[in-house]
Amino acid sequence: MFQRSIILQILNKRFILCVLVALSTLFIIHKYCYSTIEMNLRSRMITDVKKDTKLATNGYLNHQPKDIAPCGEVCSYGGTVPPNTDQICPWPQIHKHFNCENIMKRMAYRNQVIIDPPPTYPPDYLLDEFTMFGEMPILDLHYHYENWTDKVKYFPRELINDIIKKMKRGENINIYLHGICVQHTLQRYIQYIKDKRGFVVGTDLPWFEGMLLGFGARNITTLEYANLVFESPEIESYTPYDFADKWLKGGIEQYDFGVTFSSIEHSGLGRYTDPLNPYGDLESMAQSWCMVKPGGMFAVGVEDSLNSSNYILWNAHRVYGPKRLAQLTANWKVLEKALCADIYNHNFIVLRKPL
Incomplete structure (x- = not known):
């Protein structure tokens, strides 16, 4: 009887161990497959964007519809500081090239994608541009969606x-x-x-x-x-x-x-x-x-x-x-x-x- 009890305990432990190993294996396989699928989707998305849109090299403009006018230097964090800038201003007064025809065409564009309701955090592909590449951090103060176009x-x-x-x-x-x-x-x-x-x-x-x-x-x-x-x-x-x-x-x-x-x-x-x-x-x-x-x-x-x-x-x-x-x-x-x-x-x- 005693030997039988010991054998049953060993079998139970082995069974539990086998179950744990099997579950761990399934988890690893699932995570690997999910990561592979996600990477494939991301690479497809980036490839499609580069193929369809040639407005600029940054992430935001590469996700703009291909029929919208280019934003140019407006959608950048560069610019030049002209000589003899007025020292009264507490920040640099920079110069950029503005193309008013394109600027107003973008203003008139009605087919941009609107996320409804807005996300509680910016999408990953826009994060660098929203934060000025780390210079403008994001804090949480989420407001409910307010549809003003219907008012x-x-x-x-x-x-x-x-x-x-x-x-x-x-x-x-x-x-x-x-x-x-x-x-x-x-x-x-x-x-x-x-x-x-x-x-x-x-x-x-x-x-x-x-x-x-x-x-x-x-x-x-x-x-x-x-x-x-x-x-x-x-x-x-x-x-x-x-x-x-x-x-x-x-x-x-x-x-x-x-x-x-x-x-x-x-x-x-x-x-x-x-x-x-x-x-x-x-x-x-x-x-x-x-x-x-x-x-x-x-x-x-x-x-x-x-x-x-x-x-x-x-x-x-x-x-x-x-x-x-x-x-x-x-x-x-x-x-x-x-x-x-x-x-x-x-x-x-x-x-x-x-x-």
């Missing part, structure tokens, strides 16, 4: 008139706490605004439009992904696609000035029904550069890191330090950098397009 917003004349009255009384007309700061900054550049044509990039509540009309602007064009209806005859609105279509057909002249606040830092992160684009903010600034006349003004409000760092709160917005700001303001001359501090610490940067 229609109506702004009655009374609302614009009320904003103008409040502005002239010195009241804050912004949903943030920095409307007065923005107003005081633009007051110093009123010669670019009064009796001139201008545009606004991105609108939730039309406080900027009201402020600019209060400064005496002749008329305002607003660009927004949502469909906006303004009762005020001095304001017209377009989606970016429709605007660029009309621009390319010669139906729109360059503007005397433009403004944007807390808008372009969201571009390309997928939060507002837009395609993922590591250079979304840079493309938006290049579009504005093409829209402004030589000698005209553009003012942009983006969040300041306050410590010279650059990072992305994915997928909410970018936070800017000198390295990203140098790319953002390429080809512009920086006239002023005002810190309109509130809970978001926005920089309000006034720029001029060289003659």
